[in-house]
Amino acid sequence: MLAAFADERLGYGERVVFENLSLAVRAGERIALLGRSGSGxxxxxxxxxxxxxxxxxxxxxxxxxxxxxxxxxxFHNIYMGRLDRHGALYNALNLIRPFRRERAAVAPLAEELGLAPELMRPVERLSGGQRQRTAVGRAFFRGGDILLADEPVSAVDETQARRILESMAARFATLVLSLHAVDLALESADRIIGLKASRVVVDAPAKALTRGDLDGLYAG
Incomplete structure (x- = not known):
């Protein structure tokens, strides 16, 4: 068991979002979270x-x-995925003039995500989809066993979304992704957790569900 909540209250600031949340995430799962904006x-x-x-x-x-x-x-935003692996001086020097080895490490990720032409361009000059892919690149550069991603493909087209989701699955053993597209969730996840009004109303294997089973998450 990687993480578990047992009748817990969750929220942010003074706002309570979940009153009695019970949920477990196990190693190796590919979970898609579905629900309307504001569902938690x-x-x-x-x-x-x-x-x-x-x-x-x-x-x-x-x-x-x-x-x-x-x-x-x-480049610098993707590199930030590993800031904690180096000292302050190394990071400051890399900020002023990127080290060749760090550019060589980041460049393949930028290429994979279609960002190679923008590698040294300030993020503020990018489109929404390019910024989103930069954030994904930073997570890829960070690496690890688990990826948590909140709407990571909402600003890209369907073809790019599928390709990025495939890359995520290839890099991380466990995924928990908040997705906006039901079809993508059914294709890419092995478990669907559906939220409505800050409650878990669906928690089932993706292969046991259809799009119709999930329409109720967005009704009302």
Whole structure:
């Protein structure tokens, strides 16, 4: 068991989102979180990240807001996935003039994500889809056993989304992804957790569900 919540209250600030959440995430699972905006997906991703990180798990995160530094390049934002592996002086020098070995390490990820032409371009000059892929690249560069991602492919087309999801599955043993597209969730996940009004209303193997079974998550 990687993480478990047992009748727990979760939220942010003074706002309570989940009153009595019971949920477990096991190693090797590929979980898709589905539900309308405000159903609690982001809260659950954040809570999972804190719990796993506090337990010392090797976890990478793609937050919904990307958490990029707009003035810095795609290269530097991806490189930030490994900031904690070097000292402050090394990181400062790499900021001023990127080391050849670090560029060589980041470049294949940028190529894979279609960002090679933008590698040294400031993130603030990118499109929404390019920024999203930069945040994914940072998580890939971070690496680890677990990837938590909040709407990581919402700003790219369906073909790119499938390719990115395949790359995620190839790199991380365990995935928990908040997705906006039901069809993508059914294709890429082995377990679907459906949230509605801050409650878990679906928790089942993806192969046992159809799109019709999940339509109720978005009704009302």
């Amino acid at each position: 997906k982001s809260t659950l991703i954040s809570a999972l990240y804190r719990r796993l990180a506090d337990a010392g798990a090797r976890v990478a995160l793609v937050p919904q807001d990307h958490a990029l530094v707009p003035q810095l390049s795609v």
